Amino acid sequence: MDFAELWDPEPGWLNTASYGLPPRVAWEALQGVLADWRVGATSWEPWDESTTRSRESFARLVGADPADVFVGSTVSAALVPIAAALPDGAKVLTDDVEFTSNVFPWKVHEDRGVELVAVPGDQLVAAIRPGIDLVAVSAVQSSTGAVLDLAAVVAASKEVGALLVIDASQALGWLPLTVDGIDALVAHTYKWLMSPRGATLGYLSPRLQERCRPSAAGWYAGRTVQGSYYGSQMDLAPGARKFDQSPAWFSFVGAAPALELIEQIGVETIHRHNLDLANEFRAGLGLPPSDSAIVSTNLAGAQQAFEAAGIRAAVRDGKLRASFHIYTTTADVHQALTALKPLLQKQLEGGLGPG
Known part of the structure; x- marks a missing residue:
């Protein structure tokens, strides 16, 4: 099953570590009680x-x-x-x-x-x-x-x-x-x-x-x-x-x-999905695999490149922080790496490794 279909994210959301996106079932439940609250139905x-x-x-x-x-x-x-x-x-x-x-x-x-x-x-x-x-x-x-x-x-x-x-x-x-x-x-x-x-x-x-x-x-x-x-x-x-x-x-x-x-869905299923995408992103940055759904990098200019491409992530402690959850797709990862490609090329030409 494609669990991502249970959410409605705009492409490029890599910021669950700041806040997660509601599954449709949660959003609809909330809309229902807000409607009741508005008119005093219950x-x-x-x-x-x-x-x-x-x-x-x-x-x-x-x-x-x-x-x-x-x-x-x-x-x-x-x-x-x-x-x-x-x-x-x-x-x-x-x-x-x-x-x-x-x-x-x-x-x-x-x-x-x-x-x-x-x-x-x-x-x-x-x-x-x-x-x-x-x-x-x-x-x-x-x-x-x-x-x-x-x-x-x-x-x-x-x-x-x-x-x-x-x-x-x-x-x-x-x-x-x-x-x-x-x-x-x-x-x-x-x-x-x-x-x-x-x-x-x-x-x-x-x-x-x-x-x-x-x-x-x-x-x-x-x-x-x-x-x-x-x-x-x-x-x-x-x-x-x-x-x-x-x-x-x-x-x-x-x-x-x-x-x-x-x-x-199962936490184990979510765990595998998140790590697969996070490690695909890390590989694109030239970083080794990790056991985390959060990727932190000090790649110079990454925040600006993400903003220009419409990708929403965060900066924490001076580093770009991208986070990958069950509604994140391979297309999101590719979009992010495409946005960072010129910076990675510049870094490679300068002989600097990612961090």
Whole structure:
């Protein structure tokens, strides 16, 4: 089956690492509820069924129990209870190019002695030593596309008794992942999960749930949501649901069918498709194959060449970043390489290798 037919991309979209394009089924679901909202055709409860569907689909994608999955709006807000639970003087280890949604929540606790240690990605596993209380790192780095050796990080963290918190925003949806050995795994869904911005999902291990205070608890974190509207009594939901933030309904209306479609296609299928195209692009640049759907290059003039050709990518940390997902086609890759061909020829004549 040609899965690309389930989307409606304009040719030349190579920027899923910034935001993913909605599959038609998600777009149509969202249009339906927006039409209902416009005229007041229904109450909100039918919209909220999508939150439950999203939670359950996310749980299946990462091999978790839905009872250990919470919903929210942003990665940084999802990490707040974990950071608050760290003891004074705790030491947190991260990658030195980590996206700041997985940096600032720890650094704001520096006034009570929490120390953030940042090392280059290729030194991360070696830096997981006694004295590290928590490792906070992305499964795939936003700026470089580097894929974490998750098995090695899990093993090293377990050996020293450190908690492990994974930001899977640049991974989940194309890279096979499970929560085995992980204490928290959080992902915003608007990138590779191709959902509206505003829907974040996360896993909290039972041992971490016990350590964290649900300090942002509101009516949606109640054991019975509709029984938690009013009054001074609090009866929070069991499991990770007590960490729920009141969901942005329409974001989850788009997220549920998008996540379920990823399940239907299969992450392994998406993984192969994305890597095939990314490595075809890398080969055209003269780069060796990689294990990432994100390609980062410092080819001089690449951004301008892409813009002139109508190709949408991004620049991160001074490098052109192209990202390849299930709706990307071989024609997109060829269009991109054609746009860069004069630059590659100039580079070759100058005796410079790509980087």
